[in-house]
Amino acid sequence: MPDLEAVSWAAAERFVRLGQTHSPFSVALAGGATPRRLYELLATPPFREQIPWGRVHAFWGDERCVPPDDPGSNYNMARETLLDHVPLPVGNIHRVRGELDPETAARAYAGELCDFFGAPWPTFDLVLLGMGDDGHTAALFPGADALREESRPVVGVSAQYQDRPARRVTLTPPAINAARQVMFLVVGASKAETLRAVLEGPFQPHVLPAQIVQPTDGHLVWLVDGAAGHQIQRRV
Numbered sequence: 033m034p035d036l037e038a039v040s041w042a043a044a045e046r047f048v049r050l051g052q053t054h055s056p057f058s059v060a061l062a063g064g065a066t067p068r069r070l071y072e073l074l075a076t077p078p079f080r081e082q083i084p085w086g087r088v089h090a091f092w093g094d095e096r097c098v099p100p101d102d103p104g105s106n107y108n109m110a111r112e113t114l115l116d117h118v119p120l121p122v123g124n125i126h127r128v129r130g131e132l133d134p135e136t137a138a139r140a141y142a143g144e145l146c147d148f149f150g151a152p153w154p155t156f157d158l159v160l161l162g163m164g165d166d167g168h169t170a171a172l173f174p175g176a177d178a179l180r181e182e183s184r185p186v187v188g189v190s191a192q193y194q195d196r197p198a199r200r201v202t203l204t205p206p207a208i209n210a211a212r213q214v215m216f217l218v219v220g221a222s223k224a225e226t227l228r229a230v231l232e233g234p235f236q237p238h239v240l241p242a243q244i245v246q247p248t249d250g251h252l253v254w255l256v257d258g259a260a261g262h263q264i265q266r267r268v
C-alpha cells in the first residue's frame with residue numbers, strides 16, 4: 033500500500049466489515065501515532081454511517097499511566113479522534129484507568145474484561161496493534177517479563193520508549209492471541225528493518241515482541257505501507 037492514507041482506508045474497511053458481522057463487536061484500540069488517521073476515518077462518512085455503534089465495545093490493547101485527559105493517554109487520543117464524534121454509548125467505552133498505578137490499573141482492567149467477556153480471558157473480535165521501531169507492540173517491550181506472562185490477561189509494566197509515558201498497562205500475549213482477528217498497522221521507513229526481521233528473520237520474540245503475536249484460532253493481518261515494507265521479500 034502506498035502510504036498511511038491507503039493503510040488507514042484498508043483498516044477502516046475491515047473494521048466496518050467486522051463491525052457489521054459481530055454483535056456485540058469488541059475491539060481493542062491501539063495507541064501511538066499510526067492509528068490516528070484510521071480513527072478519524074471511522075468518525076467520518078462513509079465509514080461512520082456503516083458502523084452499528086450501539087453494538088461496538090471499545091477497549092484498549094495498552095494504556096499509559098497518565099490521567100485520561102493527558103496528551104499521552106491512548107484513551108484521550110481515541111476520544112479526540114473518534115469517540116467524541118460517533119454515537120457510541122458511554123457504557124460501551126471500557127478504558128484502562130491510567131490515572132491509577134500500573135498494577136492497580138491492570139487489576140481493574142482485568143476485572144472489566146472478565147465482566148464483559150464472562151470469563152477470565154478476553155476473546156476480542158479485533159485487536160488493533162502498532163509496532164515500534166524496536167519491535168515492541170502494545171506495551172510488550174524487548175526483554176520484558178510480560179512476554180512470558182501466562183496466567184494474567186493484563187499486567188502493569190515500565191518501559192521508556194521515545195518521550196512517551198513509561199508506566200503502562202498492557203494485554204499479555206495469550207490475551208492478544210485469543211482474538212478472532214489481530215490487525216497490525218505499520219507505516220514509515222523507520223520500521224522497515226525491524227519489520228523485515230519480524231516477518232522474515234529468526235523467531236526471537238523476546239528481542240522482537242511483535243513476533244509473539246500469533247492468534248491461536250484467529251486471523252493475523254499486517255497492513256503495511258511501501259516505506260515500512262520495502263525490505264520484505266515475500267508478500268504479506
Ligand code: 6PG
Pocket residue numbers: 062063064065066067093094095096106161162163164165168169170171196
Ligand atoms: C502505545 C502503543 C504502541 C504503539 C507503537 C507504535 O501505547 O504507544 O500502543 O505499542 O502502537 O509504539 O507507535 P507508532 O504508531 O506511533 O509508531
